[in-house]
Amino acid sequence: MRNPKPQEWLSKDFSKMKIADYKPFNFVDGEGVRCSLYVSGCLFACKGCYNKIAQNFDYGHRYTKDLENTIIEDLKQTYVQGLTLLGGEPFLNTAVVNSLSKRIKEEFGESKDIWAWTGYTWEELMIESEDKLELLSYIDVLIDGRFEISKRDLTLQFRGSSNQRIIDVQQSLRLNEVILWTSSILSKN
Numbered sequence: 001m002r003n004p005k006p007q008e009w010l011s012k013d014f015s016k017m018k019i020a021d022y023k024p025f026n027f028v029d030g031e032g033v034r035c036s037l038y039v040s041g042c043l044f045a046c047k048g049c050y051n052k053i054a055q056n057f058d059y060g061h062r063y064t065k066d067l068e069n070t071i072i073e074d075l076k077q078t079y080v081q082g083l084t085l086l087g088g089e090p091f092l093n094t095a096v097v098n099s100l101s102k103r104i105k106e107e108f109g110e111s112k113d114i115w116a117w118t119g120y121t122w123e124e125l126m127i128e129s130e131d132k133l134e135l136l137s138y139i140d141v142l143i144d145g146r147f148e149i150s151k152r153d154l155t156l157q158f159r160g161s162s163n164q165r166i167i168d169v170q171q172s173l174r175l176n177e178v179i180l181w182t183s184s185i186l187s188k189n
Contacts, residue, residue, distance in 0.1 A: 002044055006127045009043055011094040016041065019063050019096065020054040020088055024074040030115040030141065030158065031183060032081030035074045039063075039096055042089035044119035048149035050160065054088040063096045068103070075104065075112050082113035082140070090116050094131040101138035113140040121145050122167055122178050141181050142167045 018040040023029075029036040041057030042049075053059055075083060083104055090097050101114055116139050120128070125136055125144070136142070143158055144165050151161035158166055168181040 004043070004124075006124070007129050009092060010129055011092050011131055014041055014043065014057055015093045015095055016057045017063050017093075017096055018057065018060045019067070020051070020060040022067060022071065024071075025077075025080065029084035029086060030082070033077075033079050034082055034084045034115070035071055035080060036084040036086065037071065037097070037100070039085065039087035039090055039093040041092055042087060042119065043092065044089065044146050046119065046147040046149075048152065048160075049147060051087065068100055071100065072103065072107060075108065080112070082115065085114065085116040085139075087117075089119055091118050091120055091125070091128070091132045091135060094135050098131060098135050098138070101135060105138055114138055115141040115143070117143045119146045122165070122172065136169060137173070139169045142169050 020038040020040045022038070023036045025033055026036055027033060038051065038054055040054055040060045042055040045055060049055065071083065074080065085097050085101070087093065104112055104114060116135075118125070122142070122144050125132055144167055145163050148161040148163050151163050153162050156162065165178065166181040168179045171179040
């Protein structure tokens with residue numbers, strides 16, 4: 001596992017604008033029915049990574065406007081709660097995910113949420129590059145931190161290891177402190 005210095009890894013230096021996969025209408029990458037975009041490329045190289053092939057920035061195919069339009073159309077389905085960004089590392093593919101995330105917020109407002117998984121911790125992101133902070137501004141729920149095989153726990157919701165947190169991003173940004181996410185489904189009951 002690698003640990004970057006602040007602003008050491010920049011999307012512009014690594015991203016090849018590729019995605020590993022797009023999966024519409026799934027139930028595993030966050031709360032509710034989701035559309036999931038798996039970007040290509042990750043430098044963290046966590047031991048035991050569940051999607052090791054997506055660590056390669058050359059893996060997969062180029063992100064296109066046609067795919068973006070397909071994602072938007074899929075998100076129009078009333079039963080879809082939102083988009084999930086994972087990979088690979090979304091914060092090393094900001095040229096892809098920032099434009100898509102911005103478009104989702106412009107077209108759907110708060111009616112569709114955006115989740116993301118990252119190897120960065122919240123504290124690391126707070127001192128990162130402007131493009132990473134821009135991406136954070138669009139995200140509603142963030143699962144942060146590197147996967148640590150020694151802390152692997154298959155009973156955890158939406159996380160692989162106990163060091164990872166599920167963060168309510170917008171509330172955390174407003175209050176300038178980490179606020180853990182609570183399920184909107186559970187709070188409705």
